[in-house]
Amino acid sequence: MMEVYQDILFYLGIFVVVASLVPLIRHDFWIFRVFEYPRLQKLTLNFLILLLYTLCFPIATARDYILLMLLLLNLIYLCWQIFPFTVLASKQVIQSTLPVGQRxxxxxxxxxxxxxxxxxxxxxxxxxxxxxxxxxxxxxxxxxxxxxxxxxxxxxxxxxxxxxxxxxxxxxxxxxxxxxxxxxxxxxxxxxxxxxxxxxxxxxxxxxxxxxxxxxxxxxxxxxxxxxxxxxxxxxxxxxxxxxxxxxxxxxxxxxxxxxxxxxxxxxxxxxxxxxxxxxxxxxxxxxxxxxxxxxxxxxxxxxxxxxxxxxxxxxxxxxxxxxxxxxxxxxxxxxxxxxxxxxxxxxxxxxxx
Incomplete structure (x- = not known):
């Protein structure tokens, strides 16, 4: 049964990686554009899958190591993508310093x-x-x-x-x-x-x-x-x-x-x-x-x-x-x-x- 769960998590991890790469294909068809939307969701799923796979299953095969490497690289890529919208990034529009007025x-x-x-x-x-x-x-x-x-x-x-x-x-x-x-x-x-x-x-x-x-x-x-x-x-x-x-x-x-x-x-x-x-x-x-x-x-x-x-x-x-x-x-x-x-x-x- 554990092998079944491991397989499910493996293929789910591959799906998240593919879903992160699909938007790089600049095609107007909806299937390529809809995967642009859930960036934060992909990051969350990627992190959870990486954590669960590491903690719950033995890492013994080449397949396991390839998946973990892909998930780690994808996690870094997604963090880089969302960084501009976090409070750690610089503000593109500066904060007002003047009191609210006629402008x-x-x-x-x-x-x-x-x-x-x-x-x-x-x-x-x-x-x-x-x-x-x-x-x-x-x-x-x-x-x-x-x-x-x-x-x-x-x-x-x-x-x-x-x-x-x-x-x-x-x-x-x-x-x-x-x-x-x-x-x-x-x-x-x-x-x-x-x-x-x-x-x-x-x-x-x-x-x-x-x-x-x-x-x-x-x-x-x-x-x-x-x-x-x-x-x-x-x-x-x-x-x-x-x-x-x-x-x-x-x-x-x-x-x-x-x-x-x-x-x-x-x-x-x-x-x-x-x-x-x-x-x-x-x-x-x-x-x-x-x-x-x-x-x-x-x-x-x-x-x-x-x-x-x-x-x-x-x-x-x-x-x-x-x-x-x-x-x-x-x-x-x-x-x-x-x-x-x-x-x-x-x-x-x-x-x-x-």
Missing amino acids: NIQLLIANVFQDNRKYADYHQLIKKCSPDVILMVETNQWWQDKMDSLGSEYPYQIKIPLENTYGMLLYSKLELLDGSVKYLVEDDIPSIETEVKLPSGELLKLFCLHPRPPVPQENPQSTERDKEILLVAKKAKESRYPSIVIGDLNDVAWSYTTELFSKISELLDPRKGRGFFNSFNAKYFFLRFPLDHVFCSADFTLTSISRMNSCGSDHFPMCINLQYDPKAIAQNDIPTADQDDKELFREKVNAETD
Whole structure:
């Protein structure tokens, strides 16, 4: 019986190693992309298998030594991968040192889960978080009807209620200028672009996204998602204003597409050096990934970032406070694209979509 258990653990260990290497194959088919998501889960399983195999079974054959060597190397590789999102790493966006003032903007991002009916919980959350700008996604007409009472406090609005789980509602206390709805890649997947006037009178550019994920029931390829994300990267890089990109990108913070997005846009991830802030799945503790994002240009500092309590959705809302500070450019860690990155960018934005 012990041999059976040892065989099970052996093949499970091989699976974890293979699952860690599959994302290195840069193919758009979903099976290659889905293994990018559970990086922390793979690290945990890898460590447990290595520990159990060493403690519970005799290490006697070449197969045993090969497995342990592979698991050890994979453990080191996975630790290296997650390190930028631990508190031991340097912060990509420096902490604000100035008091909260007219250059601050508080953002709330919430994927509400279209069939969720706990709208009152979101009203309570908004009172608690007191954001300047609210982005809600997976919102249909029912959700708009339930949230439009925010209008007295949030008079600036861009609303695209849809029944396909890709609706968006944007409510703002701050004035929105030149706001527009874009369909960058797919005719039924909107995004929002708008300028936001800070209390100081300065303008920033805000991009709101919720592309379709690469899963069999939605889209077996990541081509459309990657293309939309990277087109926004180009827009943010070319913007004459400080830029912020927010939304449920249906991609993890460490995927090669997100990293390419960051290099092309030169936008920063406030989570780096602070933690994972896993926002999905709120219902399953071990299956959580950072899918809800905020990226900002290098002329911002971070005042606060929090994952808020779930309001009945499968996503946790994210609340973040950024402070515009042009002096931060000299201190923030700005990603840059090399020639290979630029070629990959061109390949992806020119890819044929269905």
